[in-house]
Amino acid sequence: MDVTQEAVIREFFSQLLGLIQTIQEVLPGVEHRMCVWHMYNNFKKKHPDRVLKERIWVAARVSYRDRFAGLMESLKEFDEGAYNWLVNHTYPKEWTRSHFRTSVKCDILLNNLCESFNSTILDARQKPILDMLETVGFYLMVRMEKKREWIKKYIGEICPKILKKLEKNKLAVNDCIPSHSKNWKFEIRCMYGDRYTVNLISRCCSCRKWDLNGIPCAHAIAAICDTGKEPEKFVYDCYSKEAYMRAYEPMISPMNAEQI
Template sequence: MWKAATCTHPRAWEREMHNIKEVNEDAFKYLIAIPPRYWSRSRFTMQAKCDTLVNNMSEAFNNVIVDARSKPIISMLEDIRLYIMKRWSKNRSKVQKYEGDICPKIRARLSKESDQTKYWIPRYFRIWSYFSWSGQKLFEVRHVSLIGDKFTVNIESQECNCRKWLISGIPCCHAIAALNFLNLKA
């Protein structure tokens, strides 16, 4: 199920759903009854720029306010307000000490995607047998095996048809391979 949930491309999601159906048809029927826009990255919109699949943030918040929830409403809200103020203050102090232009977790994701670029070969995308004369930075990025997947990357519009870059706002390994080809920083 997690493979189907984390797929960013609709065809990959369909492939994983087919695998689920082969293993357990009841599980397939259960999952297919839930609209995938609620649980699969392959159907997430591109406006939010968030690819989070789990509910950990609200669970963590509920765990923090467990004592406050038993209090009268005004006291509960005051406890929550104080907790949020302390948390913001602590985070503000961390950010002021941080030296860098990209947050550590995003840097780690970029590093992971950069490590994957060794498996991808970018080439200028040809339009009518000519290189892209329009000035668009279009690339076809193929797997090194040349029998695997291929993706189209548009550097100017920050899009890759694997959809990872669109959904999260963080360049995927295909986009980083194309950016590296142009000697641009990801």
């Protein structure tokens, strides 16, 4: 190994150690989230109580800030040590939906995507760099074609998993009473006294669920139905069949083996 290679490798590992800082430098402005499962595993080393586990997950899933603040206050009263651990070791913007940005239409709390990616490239990772890239390239070539074939046959404007989530949200719509204010703005009164505002033009609800994942929440569905329109028409375009087709449109070309 020559001096240049050694310097490159040393630089690589020093950057790996400062991964968070490096990502901020390489991709400035990109939102950085933590996997809640990993965060909780660190938390439970000092605070193993199962009740705390439930509290952490409720706080992670809650979608708006007032509710999160209330949960944290309640946690402080219940176990001040656990509350202090969270305050000293984490930032809410990294692990609770209530503080996530709404621009990316993604509300995931776990890094399952990375785990799937890792398990897929497990064999390829053991290979020398060119063989590794060829293995990954071949896998992608086959996978992307399978996806293209599948979506061609799919009948429907919105992808099926998203439709399933929308159907689940529809089940709660009977608990919501919509009242039209003006210009497609609604106040939604819920069975247990909660109230939310929905704006169908800017496609947002004050519960922030619609804003976070792009799928109309029960409050939004109540307002949409009040106008006589279909909730499916208010799902964000990123979940459409057309967007799916665009994502898998690029082709990876087949390659010859190295001729011996």
